[in-house]
Amino acid sequence: MKEREIKFSDFFSKKEKRLEDSFIQQVYNIPGGESINKCIQCGVCTGSCPVSYTMDITPREIIALYRSEDIESILTSRTIWICASCYACTVRCPQGVQVTDIIYALKRLAMEQKIFPKRFPVHALSNTFVNLTNHFGRSYEPGLLVSYYLKTNPFKLLGMLPLFLKLISKGRIGLLPQKIRDKKGLSRILNEGQIMESIVPE
Amino acid sequence: MEKAKAKILVIDDDPDFRDAVTPILHSASYEVVTAANPKEAKEKIFSEKPDLILLDIMMDSLFDGFSLCHNIKSSKEYKEFNNTPIIFVSAVKEKTGSRFQFKQEEQGLAGPDDYIDKPIKPDDLVSRIERLLKK
Amino acid sequence: MEYAYYPGCSLEASAKAYEESTRFVFDALGQKLVEIEDWNCCGATYYMATKETISLVISARNLALAEKYGNDIVAPCSSCYTILYKTNKILNDNFIMKEKVNQALKKDNLEYNLSLNVRHPLDVLVNDVGIDTIASRANTSLKGIKMAQYYGCQIVRPERGIDDKEDPQLMDRLFKALGAENVYFPAKVRCCGGMLMTTYPDVGLKLTKEILEHAQDNGAEVVVTTCPLCQMNLEAYQDKINKKFKTDLHIPVIYFTQALGLALGGSPKELGLNRQLIPFKPEEKTLEGSR
Numbered sequence: 001m002k003e004r005e006i007k008f009s010d011f012f013s014k015k016e017k018r019l020e021d022s023f024i025q026q027v028y029n030i031p032g033g034e035s036i037n038k039c040i041q042c043g044v045c046t047g048s049c050p051v052s053y054t055m056d057i058t059p060r061e062i063i064a065l066y067r068s069e070d071i072e073s074i075l076t077s078r079t080i081w082i083c084a085s086c087y088a089c090t091v092r093c094p095q096g097v098q099v100t101d102i103i104y105a106l107k108r109l110a111m112e113q114k115i116f117p118k119r120f121p122v123h124a125l126s127n128t129f130v131n132l133t134n135h136f137g138r139s140y141e142p143g144l145l146v147s148y149y150l151k152t153n154p155f156k157l158l159g160m161l162p163l164f165l166k167l168i169s170k171g172r173i174g175l176l177p178q179k180i181r182d183k184k185g186l187s188r189i190l191n192e193g194q195i196m197e198s199i200v201p202e
Numbered sequence: 203m204e205k206a207k208a209k210i211l212v213i214d215d216d217p218d219f220r221d222a223v224t225p226i227l228h229s230a231s232y233e234v235v236t237a238a239n240p241k242e243a244k245e246k247i248f249s250e251k252p253d254l255i256l257l258d259i260m261m262d263s264l265f266d267g268f269s270l271c272h273n274i275k276s277s278k279e280y281k282e283f284n285n286t287p288i289i290f291v292s293a294v295k296e297k298t299g300s301r302f303q304f305k306q307e308e309q310g311l312a313g314p315d316d317y318i319d320k321p322i323k324p325d326d327l328v329s330r331i332e333r334l335l336k337k
Numbered sequence: 338m339e340y341a342y343y344p345g346c347s348l349e350a351s352a353k354a355y356e357e358s359t360r361f362v363f364d365a366l367g368q369k370l371v372e373i374e375d376w377n378c379c380g381a382t383y384y385m386a387t388k389e390t391i392s393l394v395i396s397a398r399n400l401a402l403a404e405k406y407g408n409d410i411v412a413p414c415s416s417c418y419t420i421l422y423k424t425n426k427i428l429n430d431n432f433i434m435k436e437k438v439n440q441a442l443k444k445d446n447l448e449y450n451l452s453l454n455v456r457h458p459l460d461v462l463v464n465d466v467g468i469d470t471i472a473s474r475a476n477t478s479l480k481g482i483k484m485a486q487y488y489g490c491q492i493v494r495p496e497r498g499i500d501d502k503e504d505p506q507l508m509d510r511l512f513k514a515l516g517a518e519n520v521y522f523p524a525k526v527r528c529c530g531g532m533l534m535t536t537y538p539d540v541g542l543k544l545t546k547e548i549l550e551h552a553q554d555n556g557a558e559v560v561v562t563t564c565p566l567c568q569m570n571l572e573a574y575q576d577k578i579n580k581k582f583k584t585d586l587h588i589p590v591i592y593f594t595q596a597l598g599l600a601l602g603g604s605p606k607e608l609g610l611n612r613q614l615i616p617f618k619p620e621e622k623t624l625e626g627s628r
Contacts (some may be wrong), residue, residue, distance in 0.1 A: 026389065031430040050528045054540055082537060084544075085382050086528035087494035091502045100495070107386040112307075122536045129383035133395070137377040139346040145535065163573055167351065170612040174350045181375045185445035186398070192444045193394035195269050196437035198308045201300040263443065264436030298433060 019071040019109065025200060026105035030098050038095040039063040045089035045099050055079040059089050059099050062106070071106075075115040080106045081122035124151050134190055137180030142173055206233035208335055211252035213243040213270070214291070215261040219320070223256070223291075226324045232331070240270050247274070247283055254335060257314065259292035265302070267292065268313075272304075275312030287334040291327075293320040338465060340456070341406035342370035343399055345417035345565075346378050352414065352565035354609025358594035359413050359458055361608055365601040366466050366474060370411065373403045379412075379420040382532070393434060394441045396424040400455075401447040413458050413594070415564035419491040422455040457492055459563055459593060460499040463507045472514045475600040480516035482619050484596070485552035485560045489567040490528050502526075508561060508593055515600045524551035529570045545570050546578045549586045559617050560590040568592060572614050589617035 027033040045059040046052045052059065057077040065074050074080065080103050089099040107126075110116060116123055128147045133139050142164070149157040167173045180186060210232045214220050220236045227234045235250045237243040239261055246252070255274070259267030271288050274280045295301050301319070304311040316330050340363075348356040363370050376399050384392035399421065403410045412418040428435040429451050439448050462471065486508040493505045500507050503526065509519050527548050534541035549571060552560050562568045572590040579586055591613065598608040599619065610617060 029389065029427075029431060029434065031426055050544055051530075051533070051540055054537075082533070082540065084490075084528050084531040084533050086490035086531070088490070088526075088528065090495045098495075104385050105389075108389055111387050122532075123386075125532065125536055126383040126386045129381065130387050133378045133380065133384065138349075139378045139381065141347070141350055148535065166614055167573075170614065172351045172353055172612055178346070178349055180377045182445065186377060188444040189394060189398060189441050189447075190391060192269060193391040193438075193441035194388075195272055195311070196265060196394070196441050197388055197390035198305045198311050199265055199268050199302050199437065200305050201298075202303050263440040264433060265440055269440060 016069060016072060019075070019113065020069050022112070023066070023071050023105060023109055026108060027102055030101045030105065032096055032098050033101070035096040035098065036063065036066070036102060039067075039097050040095055042094065044092050044094065045097070048088040048092045049083075050086065050088065051082050051084060055082055059083075059103075062099075062103070063097065071109070072115065074106055075110040075113065076117050078117045079103075080110060081117070124148060132177075134187070136177050137183055137186050138178040140174070140177035143177055207231045208253040209233045209235065209250060210254050210256060210331070211243070211246055211250060212236045212256045213238075213240070213246075213261075213267075214256070214258040215239055216258070219258070219291075223322070223327070226327065227331075230328045230331075240266055243270060247280070251283075252286065254331060255286060255288045256291050257288050259290055259294050259302070260297070264294070264298075268302070268304070271314050272312050276310065287316075287337070288314045289316040289318060289330060289334070290314040291318045291320060291322060295319050338409075339369040339371060339407055340461065341403040341410040341453075342372045343376055343379075343403065343410055343412040343417060343421065344372065345412060345414040347414050347416075347565035351569055352592075354595060354612045355413055355565055355568070355592045357607065357609040358592055358598045358603070361598045361603050362462070362594045362601060363458075365598070365603070366462070366471065368461070368466060371406050373399060373406065373410070376402060379417040381416050381420060385420065385423075390434070390437055390441075392420075393424050393427060394438050396420050397428060397438045397449050398442060398445075398447060400425060400428075400453055401442050401449040404450060404452055408452060409454050409456050409461070411456050411458055411461055413563075414566075415457075415489055415491040416566060418455065418457045422497070425451075425453060425455050457499070457563070459492065459507050459511075460497075462597070463511055464499065468511055468514045471511065471597070471601075475515055476602045477600050478516040479512060479596065479600050479619075482517045482596075483520050483556055483558045484512055484517045485520050485522040485555065485557035486512065486525055486593075487522070487548065487552070487560050487562045487567065487571070487590075488526050489562065489564045490526065490531075492563050493526065508563070511593075512561070512596065515597070517596070520552070520555040520557045522551055522555060522557065524548045527551075529567045531566055531570075534570050534574065541570065542574060542578050542581055545574055546582055546584060546586070549575065549578070549588060550584065553586055553588050557588065559596075559619070560588060561593050561596050562590060563593050575615065587615065589613055589615045591617050 043060045057079045083103045087100045125148050224234045237246045257267050304313045380392045380395045488505045493500050493502050530541035530544040575586045595608045
């Protein structure tokens with residue numbers, strides 16, 4: 001009888017396996033995404049990152065955690081939400097790892113699985129933005145910020161007031177959101193897009 | 203000829219497939235109607251009221267079969283056909299190297315009742331149809 | 338040349354000056370920008386962070402609409418530029434994704450046939466129009482204006498192929514040819530923090546402070562940018578930074594099209610310079626004399 005090969009993943013729960021699978025699927029959709037397997041753990045990504053000093057898991061550690069099949073720890077870190085997507089890591093990686101786009105994939109996975117770090121509401125901003133954009137077809141900066149602060153910390157809204165007023169006086173804030181004309185068409189497109197979003201390889 | 207057991211709608215953009223599958227279904231005593239694209243399929247569904255649908259996945263675009271399947275199964279427009287069994291019959295695996303499905307954790311998406319890869323085996327096709335119609 | 342023009346949401350509001358000056362510059366150089374009819378939000382980086390396929394669908398709607406205008410779509414906002422560029426790349430690279438996106442677009446009788454190049458106006462102006470042509474059309478010297486050319490992240494990163502990723506030169510060359518003095522500015526591609534200014538202000542303020550200090554300490558009298566978000570972050574929060582870090586920052590931050598527009602004889606009003614929070618008034622000392 002042939003001995004069964006024992007895989008590392010046998011030691012992990014179903015949930016972790018599912019996260020891993022969804023993640024790999026997303027990563028392979030990125031042009032050049034497969035280069036994640038070529039990481040040599042040199043740390044150039046972390047060294048290049050302007051915000052790694054305030055991350056709990058550095059970009060290099062993200063790849064290490066992926067290798068040890070611990071996606072959940074990455075998703076609960078605040079790292080993925082603090083990435084400003086400046087692509088410094090990506091262009092400096094000697095192995096061509098698409099670090100920034102991998103972090104985007106992790107953000108999407110966290111949104112989908114509703115796994116967030118505590119007291120870290122960046123995903124609220126994304127959600128607000130998406131809702132506004134779906135509704136108007138255009139984004140609306142003041143609406144976005146007001147709605148974001150109301151959801152997270154209404155007091156900060158007061159602190160923003162002087163800047164808002166200054167911008168209004170310079171004609172730099174529209175008092176009403178812009179809308180596209182073909183809102184119905186856009187919403188048909190988005191509905192179909194949702195169906196397409198949900199098709200995954202078996 | 204004995205009375206048809208049921209009416210089957212074959213939706214496929216490939217005329218060769220429609221021509222090939224029709225005699226197979228006839229010989230198993232099914233009535234066959236065909237449609238060559240999602241638009242024609244819609245007309246035929248309402249005019250012919252099929253008991254079961256064989257649905258290709260790749261027609262005008264790679265995945266329009268999914269969209270049609272979801273609509274037939276869950277939209278108000280197709281209310282009276284929401285429970286009509288659908289079998290995907292597709293060469294998508296041959297073309298892309300993988301079968302596709304709706305994400306399981308996603309709510310409210312309706313996939314097919316069965317899935318057969320092309321090329322089909324006639325006996326297999328007929329037995330799967332029978333199994334679904336018996337339900 | 339004629340270009341399909343994608344202004345993006347910021348250029349309709351907070352970055353109105355960018356819109357005004359971009360149109361002025363293209364006009365002055367005899368280049369035509371045709372605004373894409375009924376364009377929608379590109380989805381920005383937020384959308385990419387939530388749903389993959391839909392984010393591509395929403396940005397590809399613009400590409401599909403733009404195809405009838407020609408081969409180049411021009412997007413001044415760095416974020417729009419990045420998103421449209423990335424969408425174009427993914428759809429070219431990934432057949433399955435392209436089919437999914439087109440299946441969605443079909444619901445509004447649209448289709449994207451992969452025929453576009455996504456361009457930034459800086460690339461178009463320097464590489465299509467050419468620095469020599471621009472310099473020959475310039476009627477006002479920028480002589481003596483000390484500039485810090487701030488490119489930000491997304492114009493050159495990730496692979497864009499229009500300039501060096503670590504030490505881009507497009508703006509440096511352009512403004513040198515127009516008489517400006519480029520100061521030593523190693524922070525030219527450092528990240529301004531982007532949306533962190535809202536979500537994590539401590540981090541955002543620190544990043545912005547470092548960039549502004551590099552500019553001011555090296556003697557720049559103005560920072561020149563290519564991106565609405567960078568411009569806002571660098572200009573609007575200087576008071577906050579000064580308060581928090583006990584610094585003394587006070588430096589105007591303008592769009593590169595505004596600086597270029599001055600060289601091409603635009604008035605401050607035509608170029609939206611009246612919209613600055615920190616005014617930039619070079620004409621008092623330099624522009625007047627050279628006219």
